[in-house]
Amino acid sequence: MVDVLLGLQWGDEGKGKIVDFFAKNYDLVARFQGGPNAGHTLYVNDKKVVLHQIPSGVFHPVIINLIGNGVVLDPVTLKKECDIVASFGIDLKKNLFISERTHLILPTHRALDKAAEQSKGKEKIGSTLKGIGPTYMDKTGRNGLRVGDLLDKNFTSAYIKLRLKHQKLLDNFNFQEDITAWEEEFFEALEFLKELNIVNGEYFINKHIKDGKRVLAEGAQGSMLDIDFGTFPFVTSSNTISAGVCNGLGVAPQLIRDVYGVTKAYCTRVGGGPFPTELDNEVGEELRKIGSEFGATTGRPRRCGWIDLVALRFACMINGVTKIVMTKADVLDAFKELQVCTDYNINGKIGQEIPFQMEKQKPVPVYKSFPGWNTDTSGVKSFTDLPDTMKTYVSFINEYLGVDVHYISNGPGREQIVKVD
Numbered sequence: 001m002v003d004v005l006l007g008l009q010w011g012d013e014g015k016g017k018i019v020d021f022f023a024k025n026y027d028l029v030a031r032f033q034g035g036p037n038a039g040h041t042l043y044v045n046d047k048k049v050v051l052h053q054i055p056s057g058v059f060h061p062v063i064i065n066l067i068g069n070g071v072v073l074d075p076v077t078l079k080k081e082c083d084i085v086a087s088f089g090i091d092l093k094k095n096l097f098i099s100e101r102t103h104l105i106l107p108t109h110r111a112l113d114k115a116a117e118q119s120k121g122k123e124k125i126g127s128t129l130k131g132i133g134p135t136y137m138d139k140t141g142r143n144g145l146r147v148g149d150l151l152d153k154n155f156t157s158a159y160i161k162l163r164l165k166h167q168k169l170l171d172n173f174n175f176q177e178d179i180t181a182w183e184e185e186f187f188e189a190l191e192f193l194k195e196l197n198i199v200n201g202e203y204f205i206n207k208h209i210k211d212g213k214r215v216l217a218e219g220a221q222g223s224m225l226d227i228d229f230g231t232f233p234f235v236t237s238s239n240t241i242s243a244g245v246c247n248g249l250g251v252a253p254q255l256i257r258d259v260y261g262v263t264k265a266y267c268t269r270v271g272g273g274p275f276p277t278e279l280d281n282e283v284g285e286e287l288r289k290i291g292s293e294f295g296a297t298t299g300r301p302r303r304c305g306w307i308d309l310v311a312l313r314f315a316c317m318i319n320g321v322t323k324i325v326m327t328k329a330d331v332l333d334a335f336k337e338l339q340v341c342t343d344y345n346i347n348g349k350i351g352q353e354i355p356f357q358m359e360k361q362k363p364v365p366v367y368k369s370f371p372g373w374n375t376d377t378s379g380v381k382s383f384t385d386l387p388d389t390m391k392t393y394v395s396f397i398n399e400y401l402g403v404d405v406h407y408i409s410n411g412p413g414r415e416q417i418v419k420v421d
């Protein structure tokens with residue numbers, strides 16, 4: 001069986017921490033989409049680690065970690081990350097596996113990302129500039145190079161051919177930057193990558209499942225950044241939703257059991273695009289300050305706002321969420337009053353659906369107000385000890401979504417999480 005854990009908002013819901021916490025219940029953790037645009041924060045022996053490419057189960061030495069075919073892989077980021085992980089005494093030769101079908105992010109993909117964003121001017125997506133979009137374009141355009149191609153003696157000529165194609169595009173964009181240094185580190189990192197366990201991911205994972213091993217599929221980004229169902233075009237380039245697990249790992253839909261949806265107790269977004277409950281005021285500033293809301297990958301300040309139940313219910317529907325994990329509840333400790341978005345007002349019409357073009361239709365959130373709990377919850381270990389006001393807040397969310405919150409995370413630490421009784 002396969003459980004899935006993914007983000008229900010615009011990313012950074014705290015997936016890394018929760019995967020790390022759940023990992024002890026699994027034998028294998030697999031990333032199924034996205035790439036180094038992800039930044040998943042974990043605390044290992046009180047030390048902060050941000051993972052971009054490696055699944056968040058990696059700090060449990062007995063767990064196998066798989067980078068699936070649906071991921072796009074930057075060897076340079078991977079190498080740096082492997083060095084950090086190895087410094088914790090983790091033997092990656094033993095517990096990291098990479099699908100041979102995983103597409104490679106080339107230096108020119110990163111250059112193209114930058115050039116494309118620059119050319120968009122004010123309409124830019126706010127991409128992390130890690131080369132994600134261009135690499136997925138080369139995948140669907142049937143041009144890309146895959147990890148398995150590295151073992152082919154014609155790899156270099158295939159690389160040169162693709163690089164030339166990219167150069168023409170870069171010339172069109174009038175992109176002038178010298179990427180020689182990027183290429184040098186890329187080729188160096190490829191040598192490192194070749195030494196890792198490159199496997200046929202779909203047979204690998206299905207064999208584990210057949211042998212009764214428990215698999216956790218770890219999502220990157222969030223449902224509202226999904227290429228099909230997110231706030232297009234302000235999205236990433238992969239299917240971040242549960243359906244992405246099937247084509248990103250090669251597992252059949254019947255094998256999927258629980259879908260854990262992770263949401264913050266409020267909401268954030270980094271990069272451009274619509275965000276109905278955004279608070280462009282001192283309350284938003286307060287959320288950012290208390291929640292340390294700065295991008296784990298780019299360091300950019302995250303936009304902050306109240307929880308959006310219209311968007312969350314949509315995400316639950318699209319993903320088939322069976323259990324919710326609510327993170328960063330402690331961040332709301334200091335607020336006297338909380339708002340929860342229950343409806344969208346679009347040109348005077350009140351509704352509970354995500355519009356086709358949020359950017360143009362500009363939904364105005366309708367809020368229901370809740371009293372805050374005004375007490376420090378970060379040390380609470382059991383559900384009974386959580387304030388009643390927080391329980392009321394959570395009950396309302398459960399009822400609205402039709403799916404229950406099963407865990408409440410109350411701090412960044414590994415053990416700061418409360419199981420809902």
Ligand code: GDP
Pocket residue numbers: 007011012013014015016017038039040041042291292295296327328329330331409410411412413
């Ligand atoms: P991810 O991309 O979904 O893994 O999330 P990020 O790591 O980008 O961002 C989540 C941030 O919130 C990280 O800095 C975490 O350490 C932190 N975090 C996670 N859960 C909690 C929580 O329950 N409370 C607080 N205060 N911080 C949390």
Ligand code: IMO
Pocket residue numbers: 007010011012013037038039040125126127128129130132133219220221222225234235236237270271272296
């Ligand atoms: P994790 O896994 C938050 C956002 C970018 C940008 C848009 C497209 O840490 O939750 P891309 O680099 O994919 O071309 O960027 O998506 N974005 C994220 N926002 N968390 C992430 O990952 C993100 N990955 C991409 O800011 O708006």
Ligand code: MG
Pocket residue numbers: 011012013038039040041296297
């Ligand atoms: Mg993140």
